[in-house]
Amino acid sequence: MLRPERNVGFLRLLATAVLGMLAVAACNSTTPSTTTTSNVIKLGILSDCLGDFGSFFNDDLGGALAVLAAHYGGKASGPLPKDGMTGAVIGGKQINIVGFGCSDSTASKAIEETRRLVEQLGADIMIGPLSGDEGIAVANYAKTNQPNKTFLNGISGAQDATLKVQAPNFFRFNPDGAQWSSGLGAYAYNKLGWRTAAVIGDDYAFPYTSLAGFIAEFCAIGGNVTQRIWPPLGTTDYSSFVAQIPSNVDGLFVGVGGAGLITFLKQYQQVNGPLNTKKIMGNTFWPDPQLLHAIGTPMVGAVAASGIAADDNSAQTTAYKNELAIYPATQKDAASVFTLGYWSAMTALGLALTAVNGDISGNQKALQAQLAKTVVDGPYGKISLDANRQAVFDNWIVQITPPPAGGGDPGIHTILRIPNVDQTFGGFFSATTPAPDRSNPTCTKKTPPPWVGNEVPVTFGT
Amino acid sequence: MIAGPGPRSRSTRIPQWVALGVLALFLAGAPSVVDSFTLSQILTKALWLGIAAASLIFLSSYGGMISLGQTGIYAVAGFTMANLVHAEGGKNLGWDPVAATAAGIVVATAFGLLCGAIASRSYGIYFLMITLAISVIVFYFFAQVTTLSGYGGIRSVTPPSVIGNPVLNPLPLYYTSLVASILVYMGIRYLARTPFGLALQGIRDDPARMQALGYNVALHRALAFGVGAFIASIAGILSVWYTTQVSPGGVNVSQTINILIIAVVGGLYRLEGAWIGALVFSLIDNYSRVWMPNVGDWLGPERFETIIGVIFLVIVLASPGGLVGIWESVWARRNRAMRGPMEGSGTAVDVADEAVEPHAV
Numbered sequence: 090m091l092r093p094e095r096n097v098g099f100l101r102l103l104a105t106a107v108l109g110m111l112a113v114a115a116c117n118s119t120t121p122s123t124t125t126t127s128n129v130i131k132l133g134i135l136s137d138c139l140g141d142f143g144s145f146f147n148d149d150l151g152g153a154l155a156v157l158a159a160h161y162g163g164k165a166s167g168p169l170p171k172d173g174m175t176g177a178v179i180g181g182k183q184i185n186i187v188g189f190g191c192s193d194s195t196a197s198k199a200i201e202e203t204r205r206l207v208e209q210l211g212a213d214i215m216i217g218p219l220s221g222d223e224g225i226a227v228a229n230y231a232k233t234n235q236p237n238k239t240f241l242n243g244i245s246g247a248q249d250a251t252l253k254v255q256a257p258n259f260f261r262f263n264p265d266g267a268q269w270s271s272g273l274g275a276y277a278y279n280k281l282g283w284r285t286a287a288v289i290g291d292d293y294a295f296p297y298t299s300l301a302g303f304i305a306e307f308c309a310i311g312g313n314v315t316q317r318i319w320p321p322l323g324t325t326d327y328s329s330f331v332a333q334i335p336s337n338v339d340g341l342f343v344g345v346g347g348a349g350l351i352t353f354l355k356q357y358q359q360v361n362g363p364l365n366t367k368k369i370m371g372n373t374f375w376p377d378p379q380l381l382h383a384i385g386t387p388m389v390g391a392v393a394a395s396g397i398a399a400d401d402n403s404a405q406t407t408a409y410k411n412e413l414a415i416y417p418a419t420q421k422d423a424a425s426v427f428t429l430g431y432w433s434a435m436t437a438l439g440l441a442l443t444a445v446n447g448d449i450s451g452n453q454k455a456l457q458a459q460l461a462k463t464v465v466d467g468p469y470g471k472i473s474l475d476a477n478r479q480a481v482f483d484n485w486i487v488q489i490t491p492p493p494a495g496g497g498d499p500g501i502h503t504i505l506r507i508p509n510v511d512q513t514f515g516g517f518f519s520a521t522t523p524a525p526d527r528s529n530p531t532c533t534k535k536t537p538p539p540w541v542g543n544e545v546p547v548t549f550g551t
Numbered sequence: 552m553i554a555g556p557g558p559r560s561r562s563t564r565i566p567q568w569v570a571l572g573v574l575a576l577f578l579a580g581a582p583s584v585v586d587s588f589t590l591s592q593i594l595t596k597a598l599w600l601g602i603a604a605a606s607l608i609f610l611s612s613y614g615g616m617i618s619l620g621q622t623g624i625y626a627v628a629g630f631t632m633a634n635l636v637h638a639e640g641g642k643n644l645g646w647d648p649v650a651a652t653a654a655g656i657v658v659a660t661a662f663g664l665l666c667g668a669i670a671s672r673s674y675g676i677y678f679l680m681i682t683l684a685i686s687v688i689v690f691y692f693f694a695q696v697t698t699l700s701g702y703g704g705i706r707s708v709t710p711p712s713v714i715g716n717p718v719l720n721p722l723p724l725y726y727t728s729l730v731a732s733i734l735v736y737m738g739i740r741y742l743a744r745t746p747f748g749l750a751l752q753g754i755r756d757d758p759a760r761m762q763a764l765g766y767n768v769a770l771h772r773a774l775a776f777g778v779g780a781f782i783a784s785i786a787g788i789l790s791v792w793y794t795t796q797v798s799p800g801g802v803n804v805s806q807t808i809n810i811l812i813i814a815v816v817g818g819l820y821r822l823e824g825a826w827i828g829a830l831v832f833s834l835i836d837n838y839s840r841v842w843m844p845n846v847g848d849w850l851g852p853e854r855f856e857t858i859i860g861v862i863f864l865v866i867v868l869a870s871p872g873g874l875v876g877i878w879e880s881v882w883a884r885r886n887r888a889m890r891g892p893m894e895g896s897g898t899a900v901d902v903a904d905e906a907v908e909p910h911a912v
Contacts, residue, residue, distance in 0.1 A: 196801075204718070
């Protein structure tokens with residue numbers, strides 16, 4: 090008697106073949122042409138929508154897209170930045186946003202997403218990424234694999250991305266982590282009287298750089314950093330790290346960032362009681378509106394540094410905030426460095442593209458030359474580029490103020506302007522010095538950076 | 552009446568070879584059909600992810616061990632190799648990339664054998680937790696030991712000259728991954744038919760009985776874990792060549808779960824499921840992030856985890872055998888309908904086939 094055979098093996102293989110062919114057919118049918126028509130410039134924007142910095146995704150995109158809406162006729166496709174934007178024209182060229190990259194603060198995903206935007210969707214120009222290691226990876230990719238495309242950093246701040254990699258087509262119109270900390274070492278030494286300090290920061294490139302700025306300046310003047318503590322990025326329980334903070338130091342500099350900072354500060358208070366704001370200070374993450382909302386009044390009086398003078402009410406700052414009005418949630422977070430970083434990149438790109446009449450022919454060399462000399466008149470001062478295409482800017486020392494009567498979140502009072510902060514700290518950092526890491530830079534007394542002693546007292550909003 | 556082996560061989564092997572031929576033609580010809588991005592970011596990625604998932608499916612289907620340690624093991628291979636060759640970060644010892652590759656595989660396999668020796672006496676949830684701990688330990692080890700990596704990882708890892716720059720020319724890496732996948736597939740199929748493989752399947756089904764028969768159950772399970780580690784280490788090496796870098800962020804718990812998802816979506820008890828699951832995963836990973844102005848952002852960039860999670864749930868609820876299982880159950884129903892009520896199951900062919908086929912649950 091005959092019966093059908095069990096052809097499972099055959100069927101499995103056939104199913105694999107059919108699925109594979111269908112997949113390839115799908116890939117090909119949806120893969121757009123990567124050729125650029127002369128009238129269109131394809132733009133990709135990369136940020137993090139997952140991971141520790143995922144919550145800033147819309148603020149990042151909003152900073153960039155608001156520029157297109159305000160100056161170049163962009164029409165928002167929906168209420169949120171991630172809904173996209175169409176209709177922008179710069180230098181006579183239509184700006185076609187091919188997509189938003191969604192990374193997760195890891196270098197590998199940042200590269201995958203950059204490749205998707207550049208190689209699959211055909212982006213001519215990229216803005217992004219967000220975090221430190223991602224920036225180094227993207228700068229390397231730009232230099233090695235895409236020399237004929239232009240990359241503008243989003244808000245990643247690892248020193249190496251520009252100081253060491255030096256990709257000729259990677260432009261960073263935001264400061265690196267060390268620059269953001271400029272002025273704090275001198276403030277701690279001269280105003281708060283610290284002579285010894287401990288530092289704590291997440292164990293990856295951006296906090297290394299951020300704390301390096303404090304350490305370089307504090308030690309150059311004569312201070313001593315006695316302990317450096319590095320919780321892994323993504324730590325959710327900081328209690329063991331809080332316990333490691335020595336009690337015999339004059340102060341603690343905090344470089345924990347992202348979602349971890351709120352947890353860290355809460356656990357720090359659980360162990361040490363209310364924050365003594367004369368003995369603790371923070372880096373650029375501290376004046377962030379989300380943090381001020383979460384921690385509230387215990388932070389009042391603390392000093393931090395930021396590329397943002399949130400209380401500045403000059404016409405330039407007002408204009409910046411008005412630009413963001415197209416996205417109300419982003420406008421509310423106007424004082425976020427994430428928003429400002431993406432805004433600065435798109436502003437620079439708009440200026441440079443306008444100057445070259447949208448010409449991206451000739452491997453974009455004209456555009457890149459123009460970008461290198463573009464000066465962004467930002468809301469908090471001018472931003473120019475150095476020879477490594479890294480921002481030179483004015484940093485701001487801010488103090489956290491009590492919430493307004495009747496409730497609300499603490500505010501920001503800017504007290505000092507640190508002028509013309511460059512990446513090298515007046516020669517402290519160079520392409521040949523060890524990259525900032527757990528033990529570098531070493532704590533040595535040197536000639537202080539040029540801005541020490543030249544800080545400019547300021548008062549806004551009075 | 553019992554069907555003899557002759558007719559089965561003729562009637563199944565010929566179409567099987569035809570199917571293999573079609574698949575081989577498609578895979579070999581893919582580079583001329585698809586653009587270089589798809590070749591690299593979809594197909595090559597699916598191939599190396601498939602190898603990683605195959606190492607899990609091998610352990611699960613033939614050994615009854617669902618391991619969450621495969622990511623940790625392939626990370627050991629990747630980091631070892633990356634430290635030995637010229638690269639930015641890490642030891643940068645400047646070894647020949649081929650020698651470093653061999654060293655990476657050897658170290659990861661030895662590490663796998665060690666882990667296997669530790670975990671081999673555990674079953675079920677305890678085995679799962681021990682292997683998860685392996686992946687987590689490896690992640691934190693390389694994130695914390697900055698001389699070997701640090702959180703930033705090792706960049707610009709030099710691949711063998713035959714691979715070249717996989718971004719500029721993805722062809723060599725694609726074919727390398729393809730050949731590796733075929734060898735892994737055939738190797739596992741072969742191993743399943745050896746006395747070791749048969750004993751392993753016996754241990755999978757009833758360890759106590761195999762112990763009573765005189766088999767060293769723990770040793771077999773530890774050795775199987777070593778074989779799984781060897782397969783995973785191949786994926787680890789390919790993943791480093793693929794991204795040209797390796798960092799703890801790429802081998803974290805999330806990636807551990809991804810490998811499990813790939814295996815479950817493809818079919819945890821069918822070897823082919825590894826690559827089918829990996830292909831589906833790569834396609835969703837890439838295309839779920841595509842922003843479509845005309846559709847809106849309901850499939851927007853940050854929806855990837857939701858989409859893959861929903862698919863995972865649907866597969867677990869509707870077809871524990873994964874995508875391959877769906878196909879098989881449809882075919883089995885059709886067969887039952889054709890056989891009629893007189894045909895029972897459990898013929899000699901079926902029994903013989905089950906002895907070398909993965910355990911379908």
